[in-house]
Amino acid sequence: MSDFLDLGGQRALITSGTRGAGAATVDLFRKLGARVLTTALSFPAGSAADVSVVADLATSEGCSTVAEAVRRELGGVDIVVHMLGGSSAPAGGFSALSDGDWHKELNLNLFPAVRLDRELVPQMVAHGRGVIIHVSSIQRLLPLPEATTAYAAAKAALSTYSKSLSKEVSPRGVRVVRVSPGWIxxxxxxxxxxxxxxxxxxxxxxxxxxxxxxxxxxxxxxxSSPAEIANLVAFLASGRAASITGAEYVIDGGTVPTV
Incomplete structure (x- = not known):
């Protein structure tokens, strides 16, 4: 594998790296030679990352804590994988969603990427290189009205933001790519x-x-398995994908039924 993909010498931030696809991505990046900092609300014993930072990325303070740790522990960053996401919104359709529910979905699925990019991308631009990967969801295309309206809307906002960022920073050497999983x-x-x-x-x-x-x-x-998500993320972060930016890669086993 390392003969084809090599992340040796790369400094990577992977958010939410203690379970699921996040943990699989941390593990794969380290096997491919990257030095990895990851985040979580708490860490189990034996975290696979080189540096583990406890922070609540749903808050601006948590994002600042992580950005400071990246600069202190890694001396900067070459790859950022925004893996954090999820939903705690109640079922019951649009009328069951309060302002608080909407804020929670946006604070978890949109604002961490916005805040961390604002902190870290300028250094990438200054150096003329870097990769940002925003992990979205096919829910932005296939919202389930009973349960995922707010989550899907937040992921749709993340996707639009990601595309705009790619148009701004790709001419200056920083690639921005989206990965949209289905059910993992x-x-x-x-x-x-x-x-x-x-x-x-x-x-x-x-x-x-x-x-x-x-x-x-x-x-x-x-x-999809967590390892399959990690494989796609690692490829897109690597030099093998050097001409790919501004694009979305769906990994959903064929769930989305349209072109």
Whole structure:
């Protein structure tokens, strides 16, 4: 693998790197030679990153803490992977979403990228090189009205912001790319499948099928694995993707049914 992809000597910030696709990306980047700083609200024993920073990136203070740690511990950054995201909004459609729910979704899925880029991208521009990867979601294209309206809208905003940033900084040597996963096979998604299965009176495989059906089906018949997301992110961050910027790469097993 390292004969084809090499991140040796690269300094990388990967947010939310303790589980799921974030943890897989941290692990792969380190195997490929990068020095990695990652973030979380708390860390399990034996974190894989070179530097682990406890911070709440849903706040401006948390983003400042991480940016300062990047400068102090890494001396700057060459690659930023905005992996953080998620949703705590209630089900029930648009009328169930309060102002507070909307603010939470934007503070988790949009503003951390905006704030960290504002802190870190100027140094990349000054050096004439760097890669920013914004992890969005196919939900920006396929919102589920019952449960993901605010999350999908926040990810859509992230995608639009990412495209605009790419147009501004790519002429100065900084690439900006989007990765949009579909359903990923993580501990959190399996817990969701268990809850769905329990509510429907079926087993976990039945719960997984209900979720896939709610997405309109996944043609390959399964979610993506965290490692598959990490593989795509690593390629896009590497010199192998040197002419790729301003683009979105969907990794969803064929879920999005349109061109």
């Amino acid at each position: 096979d993580t501990e959190a998604s399996m817990e969701l499948a268990r809850r769905v299965a329990s509510d429907a009176g079926t087993d976990i495989e039945g719960g997984r099928k209900i979720i896939m059906d709610s997405l309109g089906g996944i043609p390959i018949g399964r979610p």
